[in-house]
Amino acid sequence: MATATQVQVQPLISIEKLNLFYGSFHALKDVSLTIPEKAITAFIGPSGCGKSTLLRTLNRMNDMIPGTRIEGSIAIGGTELYSNEVDVETLRKKVGMVFQQPNPFPKSIYDNIAYGPRLHGIRGKQQLDELVETSLKSAVLWDEVKDHLKRSAFSLSGGQQQRLCIARALAVNPDILLMDEATSALDPISTLKIEELAQELKDRYTIVMVTHNMHQAARVSNQTVFFLNGEVVEYSDTEKLFSNPTDQRTEDYISGRFG
Amino acid sequence: MNSIFQDANRQQIANRRRKDVIIHLVFIVATSIGVLALCALIIDILMDGLSRLQPDLFTNFPSRKAAGSGMKSAIVGSIYMLIIMLPVSFILGVGAAIYLEEYAGKNRFTRLIQLNISTLAGVPSIVYGILGLTLFVRLLAFERSLLAGAFTMTLLVLPIIIVSAQEAIRAVPKSRRDASFALGATKWQTVSRSVIPSSISGILTGVILAMSRAIGETAPLVMIGAMTYINFLPTSLKDSFTVMPIQIYNWISKPQLEFKELAASGIIVLLALLLIMNFSAILLRNKYQKKY
Amino acid sequence: MQSDTPQANRKVLNTSTSITSPNAFKNNRVSVMNKMMPIILFLCASVSILTTIGIVITLFSETIQFFQKVPILEFIFGTKWSPLITPKSFGVLPLLNGTLMITLIACLVAIPLGLASAIYLSEYAPKKVRSAVKPVLEVLAGVPTIVYGYFALSFITPLIRDIFPGAGVFNALSAGIVVGIMIIPMVCSLSEDAMSSVPRALRDGAYALGATRLEVALKIVVPAAFSGIVASAVLAFSRAIGETMIVTVAAGATPTLTGNPLDSIQTMTAYIVQVSLGDTPHGTVEYGTIFAVGMTLFVITFLLNILAQYVARRFREEY
Numbered sequence: 090m091a092t093a094t095q096v097q098v099q100p101l102i103s104i105e106k107l108n109l110f111y112g113s114f115h116a117l118k119d120v121s122l123t124i125p126e127k128a129i130t131a132f133i134g135p136s137g138c139g140k141s142t143l144l145r146t147l148n149r150m151n152d153m154i155p156g157t158r159i160e161g162s163i164a165i166g167g168t169e170l171y172s173n174e175v176d177v178e179t180l181r182k183k184v185g186m187v188f189q190q191p192n193p194f195p196k197s198i199y200d201n202i203a204y205g206p207r208l209h210g211i212r213g214k215q216q217l218d219e220l221v222e223t224s225l226k227s228a229v230l231w232d233e234v235k236d237h238l239k240r241s242a243f244s245l246s247g248g249q250q251q252r253l254c255i256a257r258a259l260a261v262n263p264d265i266l267l268m269d270e271a272t273s274a275l276d277p278i279s280t281l282k283i284e285e286l287a288q289e290l291k292d293r294y295t296i297v298m299v300t301h302n303m304h305q306a307a308r309v310s311n312q313t314v315f316f317l318n319g320e321v322v323e324y325s326d327t328e329k330l331f332s333n334p335t336d337q338r339t340e341d342y343i344s345g346r347f348g
Numbered sequence: 349m350n351s352i353f354q355d356a357n358r359q360q361i362a363n364r365r366r367k368d369v370i371i372h373l374v375f376i377v378a379t380s381i382g383v384l385a386l387c388a389l390i391i392d393i394l395m396d397g398l399s400r401l402q403p404d405l406f407t408n409f410p411s412r413k414a415a416g417s418g419m420k421s422a423i424v425g426s427i428y429m430l431i432i433m434l435p436v437s438f439i440l441g442v443g444a445a446i447y448l449e450e451y452a453g454k455n456r457f458t459r460l461i462q463l464n465i466s467t468l469a470g471v472p473s474i475v476y477g478i479l480g481l482t483l484f485v486r487l488l489a490f491e492r493s494l495l496a497g498a499f500t501m502t503l504l505v506l507p508i509i510i511v512s513a514q515e516a517i518r519a520v521p522k523s524r525r526d527a528s529f530a531l532g533a534t535k536w537q538t539v540s541r542s543v544i545p546s547s548i549s550g551i552l553t554g555v556i557l558a559m560s561r562a563i564g565e566t567a568p569l570v571m572i573g574a575m576t577y578i579n580f581l582p583t584s585l586k587d588s589f590t591v592m593p594i595q596i597y598n599w600i601s602k603p604q605l606e607f608k609e610l611a612a613s614g615i616i617v618l619l620a621l622l623l624i625m626n627f628s629a630i631l632l633r634n635k636y637q638k639k640y
Numbered sequence: 641m642q643s644d645t646p647q648a649n650r651k652v653l654n655t656s657t658s659i660t661s662p663n664a665f666k667n668n669r670v671s672v673m674n675k676m677m678p679i680i681l682f683l684c685a686s687v688s689i690l691t692t693i694g695i696v697i698t699l700f701s702e703t704i705q706f707f708q709k710v711p712i713l714e715f716i717f718g719t720k721w722s723p724l725i726t727p728k729s730f731g732v733l734p735l736l737n738g739t740l741m742i743t744l745i746a747c748l749v750a751i752p753l754g755l756a757s758a759i760y761l762s763e764y765a766p767k768k769v770r771s772a773v774k775p776v777l778e779v780l781a782g783v784p785t786i787v788y789g790y791f792a793l794s795f796i797t798p799l800i801r802d803i804f805p806g807a808g809v810f811n812a813l814s815a816g817i818v819v820g821i822m823i824i825p826m827v828c829s830l831s832e833d834a835m836s837s838v839p840r841a842l843r844d845g846a847y848a849l850g851a852t853r854l855e856v857a858l859k860i861v862v863p864a865a866f867s868g869i870v871a872s873a874v875l876a877f878s879r880a881i882g883e884t885m886i887v888t889v890a891a892g893a894t895p896t897l898t899g900n901p902l903d904s905i906q907t908m909t910a911y912i913v914q915v916s917l918g919d920t921p922h923g924t925v926e927y928g929t930i931f932a933v934g935m936t937l938f939v940i941t942f943l944l945n946i947l948a949q950y951v952a953r954r955f956r957e958e959y
Binding site for chain 2: 671673674677678680681682683684685686687688689691692694695698699702752753756757759760761764765773776777778779780782783784785786787788789790791793794795821824825828850852853854855875878879881882883884885888889909912913916917922930931934937938941942944945946948949
């Protein structure tokens with residue numbers, strides 16, 4: 090049984106009785122939860138539990154996997170995501186995403202950031218310059234790269250590349266930022282930097298992160314959702330979930346008995 | 349020192365090892381035959397043709413007498429044909445590759461196209477000549493023109509371009525497409541701004557190799573009739589033309605020794621051009637491999 | 641550090657619609673390209689299908705017309721081919737004989753040498769040798785066939801005539817050997833691909849039991865890669881059948897039912913070139929022979945290619 094504790098902030102995303110199938114595989118089972126605005130929500134659980142799948146429904150990246158079927162309701166700001174009204178590209182512009190592996194384009198740092206704005210029709214050099222600068226500043230990368238924006242993105246370290254990817258996502262000005270195990274390929278110091286960055290960004294963006302590392306969830310998030318076998322076992326304020334879980338399975342997981 | 353390595357099988361093991369060494373030598377000899385053949389070919393041609401490798405070859409038109417005969421019209425014809433072929437085969441070939449890799453559903457029809465392409469790659473070039481003769485020369489009334497030749501060769505090299513472009517596109521990591529989609533790019537934006545730029549050097553390598561195949565092809569062009577003394581340069585797409593390999597063939601089939609030398613010097617020019625093209629393909633490939 | 645407000649971005653990107661408004665995710669762009677491109681690209685891909693259809697229709701329609709004038713049985717079983725000189729006869733067997741002779745000689749050269757090179761490169765060769773030999777083979781594969789034709793006539797033929805004084809200026813042996821040299825790289829690279837996809841673990845297993853390199857190569861790698869090797873041999877065969885310029889230049893133009901490789905012969909491909917060089921008028925029976933012979937050539941190579949693909953897929957080892 091999912092137990093919702095009162096969240097203080099206004100919910101931005103609401104999911105009700107969501108079921109998702111990959112062919113005959115039932116990947117998400119009757120998922121219901123709400124995600125608050127301008128806060129960090131963490132999805133935790135063992136691998137294959139459906140946390141990444143749910144994250145990918147929020148910007149409909151699952152659409153590209155053939156044989157995906159969805160039932161139930163998932164809405165952002167009251168708009169049903171899987172209705173005909175929704176233009177997927179517009180949705181993805183407002184719901185940015187950062188992936189597990191840093192995946193910069195084989196272009197310059199500048200062109201990486203400008204990729205998104207250019208997609209959406211921004212051509213003016215001055216506007217692009219401004220966007221590149223603000224995005225890199227938001228991702229706390231500006232000071233490190235401002236003198237060599239023309240250099241290849243691959244010249245950056247892994248942690249810098251991931252912050253570049255965050256900056257790239259911010260450049261199209263999303264409201265929501267999805268982070269799919271964004272630190273799992275990084276060393277501890279780079280991980281810490283990304284976590285600090287997430288803390289700073291949550292004042293302006295709604296952040297949903299999937300993590301396989303529950304200590305990260307405990308450190309960073311405001312709300313935590315625990316998944317098991319495609320179901321939401323429990324979700325509540327992070328502090329409460331980790332100190333006083335209601336479900337035995339949650340307790341087993343966070344105390345390291347499985348997973 | 350009666351260790352376990354000195355058992356009764358020693359003789360047998362020694363025999364097996366000797367056999368391994370002998371056959372190893374056989375393999376080396378077999379492999380070097382291919383290398384030696386190439387050396388023999390190059391030396392043979394250089395010895396026959398170097399003496400005739402003079403400015404006349406580039407500045408003169410072919411003539412009935414070997415002395416002063418050149419291959420100007422053939423060199424220009426080959427280059428014109430490439431210039432016409434390049435954009436047409438690039439667009440058709442890369443377009444088909446993008447369709448198959450990025451758009452086509454996994455269904456019977458896609459499999460049919462794929463099977464068809466690999467089968468077409470194995471069709472003898474002379475059969476393309478028959479197709480070109482019927483379709484372009486006769487049916488579309490291009491006559492025995494540059495255009496008919498270029499189109500025939502385009503069909504011939506398309507399978508090569510498609511297959512190599514598909515490989516280049518397939519090598520682009522999925523994460524790079526995801527990054528683009530996640531920024532709100534449409535399918536075509538993702539393809540044109542992320543997938544193609546990431547695979548362009550691989551695609552170009554394939555295109556260059558296809559062009560070098562085209563520039564050395566003789567049989568289909570003989571079929572569509574690019575085989576006369578051409579002592580003018582083509583000025584329009586509908587003009588008749590000749591190309592280097594055909595000029596060489598023409599010279600080879602003459603009995604006189606002087607024409608043989610002329611043929612060999614023509615071959616030197618052709619091989620030099622191919623070498624340049626292949627070298628640029630290798631440069632591109634190295635650039636491409638560095639990126640990933 | 642964050643002096644620039646996101647509102648500045650918002651203005652630049654002109655996305656003032658709030659995420660909570662009902663129109664938040666409505667499309668406000670026209671994407672004509674995105675809609676058109678799949679269709680345009682599909683048309684590009686369909687050119688390959690149209691090419692096949694074009695080849696089949698061309699060959700079929702003219703061949704059928706040809707068989708209205710020449711009985712099909714005479715074509716298939718006739719032992720004399722002289723369509724250009726009277727008395728005309730249209731038996732394709734001499735041409736087929738010439739083609740098969742060239743192909744057999746070529747395969748006798750190319751398959752053992754190609755396979756041995758592949759085993760050497762995949763199992764024995766040090767890295768340095770590999771990286772030196774592979775480009776040579778690539779160059780060998782890229783040499784135009786007319787150049788090989790010259791090589792046959794000016795180098796191999798004199799060599800053969802030194803050894804066998806009875807050999808003609810044009811003979812099947814010379815052309816066959818050079819066709820074989822031409823397809824060595826193909827056999828080698830396809831077989832080597834098949835062998836290098838045999839997993840390391842399989843080799844390690846045999847080495848751990850004390851096998852020599854030769855035993856690993858012949859008893860483990862070659863059997864495991866066998867389907868790929870057979871496919872490469874079939875493709876080589878098909879390629880030799882379709883080869884045109886080498887045989888046109890070096891094998892002669894006398895369609896005979898001979899078994900002697902030192903004789904001048906004519907292949908199907910060389911015949912097609914011969915006719916198209918002359919001024920045979922369009923629409924005549926003589927002209928129709930191009931298509932009948934071309935059809936025969938196409939059908940044989942087509943079936944061989946399908947066979948090669950079938951072998952490669954059907955007998956693929958599951959690792």
